[in-house]
Amino acid sequence: MALWALRGARRGIVTTRFPRRPEPEAAGWPAPPRFRDGEIRRDLALRMSVACPSSALEVVGPRLVLDLGRCTACGRCLELAQGPGSSRPEALLATRRRANLVVSYRLGHVK
Amino acid sequence: MNEGESGLTLAQLARNGTSSQPMVANLRVSAAGAGDLVAKLAPIARFADMFVRPAEQGLERVLVFADDQSGGYLRLICPLDKSFPVPLSRVLPAAYQEECELYELWGVEPGGGKPVNRVILPPSTETAEPLRLPGGDRLSSEVRAPHVVQGEAIEFPWGPIRGAGQESLYLGLVTTGEELLDAYLAMFHKHRGLEHRMVGQTLARALFLAERCEGLGAVGNALAFARAAEAALGIAVEPAAEVTRCLALELERIYNHIGSLAALGAATGLSVGQAEAEILLEDCLRLNARVFGHRYIFNLLEVGGVRRGADLAALDSALDRLEARFESLVADLLATNSYVDRLEGAGTIAAEAAHRLGLVGPVARAAGVATDLRRTHQVSSTSYVGFRPAREQPGDCLARMRVGAAEVRESLRLVRHWVRSGTPLQDDWAAPGPGQDHVGGPAEGLGWAETCRGEALVHLEVAGGRVSFARLRPAATRNWRAFDDALRARNVFTDVPIVEASFWLTVAGFAR
Numbered sequence: 023m024a025l026w027a028l029r030g031a032r033r034g035i036v037t038t039r040f041p042r043r044p045e046p047e048a049a050g051w052p053a054p055p056r057f058r059d060g061e062i063r064r065d066l067a068l069r070m071s072v073a074c075p076s077s078a079l080e081v082v083g084p085r086l087v088l089d090l091g092r093c094t095a096c097g098r099c100l101e102l103a104q105g106p107g108s109s110r111p112e113a114l115l116a117t118r119r120r121a122n123l124v125v126s127y128r129l130g131h132v133k
Numbered sequence: 134m135n136e137g138e139s140g141l142t143l144a145q146l147a148r149n150g151t152s153s154q155p156m157v158a159n160l161r162v163s164a165a166g167a168g169d170l171v172a173k174l175a176p177i178a179r180f181a182d183m184f185v186r187p188a189e190q191g192l193e194r195v196l197v198f199a200d201d202q203s204g205g206y207l208r209l210i211c212p213l214d215k216s217f218p219v220p221l222s223r224v225l226p227a228a229y230q231e232e233c234e235l236y237e238l239w240g241v242e243p244g245g246g247k248p249v250n251r252v253i254l255p256p257s258t259e260t261a262e263p264l265r266l267p268g269g270d271r272l273s274s275e276v277r278a279p280h281v282v283q284g285e286a287i288e289f290p291w292g293p294i295r296g297a298g299q300e301s302l303y304l305g306l307v308t309t310g311e312e313l314l315d316a317y318l319a320m321f322h323k324h325r326g327l328e329h330r331m332v333g334q335t336l337a338r339a340l341f342l343a344e345r346c347e348g349l350g351a352v353g354n355a356l357a358f359a360r361a362a363e364a365a366l367g368i369a370v371e372p373a374a375e376v377t378r379c380l381a382l383e384l385e386r387i388y389n390h391i392g393s394l395a396a397l398g399a400a401t402g403l404s405v406g407q408a409e410a411e412i413l414l415e416d417c418l419r420l421n422a423r424v425f426g427h428r429y430i431f432n433l434l435e436v437g438g439v440r441r442g443a444d445l446a447a448l449d450s451a452l453d454r455l456e457a458r459f460e461s462l463v464a465d466l467l468a469t470n471s472y473v474d475r476l477e478g479a480g481t482i483a484a485e486a487a488h489r490l491g492l493v494g495p496v497a498r499a500a501g502v503a504t505d506l507r508r509t510h511q512v513s514s515t516s517y518v519g520f521r522p523a524r525e526q527p528g529d530c531l532a533r534m535r536v537g538a539a540e541v542r543e544s545l546r547l548v549r550h551w552v553r554s555g556t557p558l559q560d561d562w563a564a565p566g567p568g569q570d571h572v573g574g575p576a577e578g579l580g581w582a583e584t585c586r587g588e589a590l591v592h593l594e595v596a597g598g599r600v601s602f603a604r605l606r607p608a609a610t611r612n613w614r615a616f617d618d619a620l621r622a623r624n625v626f627t628d629v630p631i632v633e634a635s636f637w638l639t640v641a642g643f644a645r
Contacts (some may be wrong), residue, residue, distance in 0.1 A: 026403065026406060096432060097343070
């Protein structure tokens with residue numbers, strides 16, 4: 023077992039500084055989408071809600087509702103909305119209230 | 134080619150069948166004739182799968198046999214006879230798992246009064262209708278195989294919640310205190326009805342589900358699905374896309390085998406070894422994300438090719454260091470007596486049992502069975518040139534660990550070859566555009582892939598570009614068949630996590 027004690031000592035502390043410091047690598051990982059308010063047209067919103075495999079997107083009246091608790095960050099919606107949509111910069115979505123995971127965006131006018 | 138006592142070969146049988154797909158033959162027989170033919174096939178072919186599907190006139194039973202000598206599959210199709218006189222598992226022990234499934238899905242009893250295990254339905258649905266046959270005869274608790282616990286023994290319940298990050302699995306460990314006498318498994322907690330949910334979906338949407346059948350086998354299962362769809366619709370895949378798929382498959386194999394090493398470290402109490410393997414695993418997942426945009430290589434495959442290319446420069450720059458760290462870890466693990474002693478002789482599956490139970494992948498290869506689809510069932514003639522399958526004996530945990538290590542080495546060699554030899558690869562690393570949908574059918578196709586756990590099979594029927602029937606058979610489904618046998622093989626309580634880590638199966642793959 024001395025072998026492993028030496029290996030462990032040689033390695034030292036191997037945990038990262040997360041969450042005290044952000045994890046730079048995570049910036050490139052898939053993340054749920056965010057949209058620019060008022061820039062998603064209704065037809066695009068409807069197509070995105072159909073494309074969403076986990077039903078995280080829904081058009082409710084004049085708004086596009088995104089349930090981050092259902093989103094699997096598959097990116098299907100962003101493939102359709104590459105202009106007004108982008109990946110969230112943060113991967114941390116933990117919250118104490120379920121309702122905080124539901125966000126909505128105002129739909130834009132059909133041109 | 135294996136020959137039975139009658140001189141019959143699988144290739145001869147396949148020649149009598151019809152075929153709409155290369156390497157796959159269909160043979161239609163009467164229900165009465167199926168029993169005899171299965172008895173003839175049992176010694177010459179590997180049982181791969183059995184399922185029931187709706188047909189124009191009632192239901193059909195489909196048995197899939199693999200020819201591991203010359204490559205190819207034979208589908209034996211017969212009308213479903215609910216009063217099958219003899220359970221198929223009497224001549225094909227490997228088929229017992231499927232017999233249990235058929236009872237819960239279609240109400241089909243194995244025949245001969247053979248009891249069935251609970252595989253999909255929870256006990257609360259004891260007298261429910263079969264899942265796929267609403268209005269059919271209700272299931273009966275009398276058909277269930279009882280748990281036998283005698284004398285001083287008890288059934289020690291472990292699970293379904295067994296620890297953070299572990300899949301839901303109930304293990305009923307029958308013991309008198311230390312030795313394991315028997316084990317009962319229950320996996321219905323995780324059943325998601327994926328095959329049923331695919332029906333009516335577009336191929337792109339169904340592939341999304343296939344990819345999520347088991348998270349640690351996303352590439353392998355999605356590849357088998359894509360190949361089934363491509364076979365059904367006659368879609369050709371560009372060579373560069375095919376090699377890119379193989380590249381992803383090997384990266385998936387590498388991180389899975391390293392994950393198994395980490396689990397073995399945890400199971401044997403070797404915490405520094407576990408931590409080192411976990412660091413290596415994390416680095417592999419990060420490499421996956423840099424190369425293919427996702428830690429578990431989701432969202433890469435599509436029917437007809439791949440959705441994005443690989444970042445070959447990122448991959449190339451990481452290979453040598455990854456290999457050096459892996460070799461150092463394995464060398465030190467194998468030089469640790471306390472580690473090797475715990476693995477040696479634990480959870481042994483003999484070669485005869487591996488053949489009899491139709492085992493696949495590293496579990497079979499550790500028992501000396503040289504079944505590897507990358508050698509025997511090659512889809513592309515260029516991808517696996519010079520491939521050397523791993524093979525060990527005597528089928529214990531140490532042999533499985535050694536097979537895993539050998540496969541990581543071979544996968545690294547293949548990846549290095551593809552990246553550095555100028556093999557055509559898709560390297561346009563960019564965010565994928567909207568997935569492509571295909572139309573066509575009615576048609577059917579069989580797809581396969583040698584995943585990190587062994588052979589994954591997908592039988593797919595397509596009509597109007599949508600799935601009309603799907604059957605997923607991940608490798609885990611086959612290999613769980615032997616898990617309780619491995620536990621019974623002169624083990625003690627503390628061997629259970631070691632055997633589990635060395636099998637490296639997923640519950641999700643079984644309870645799809």
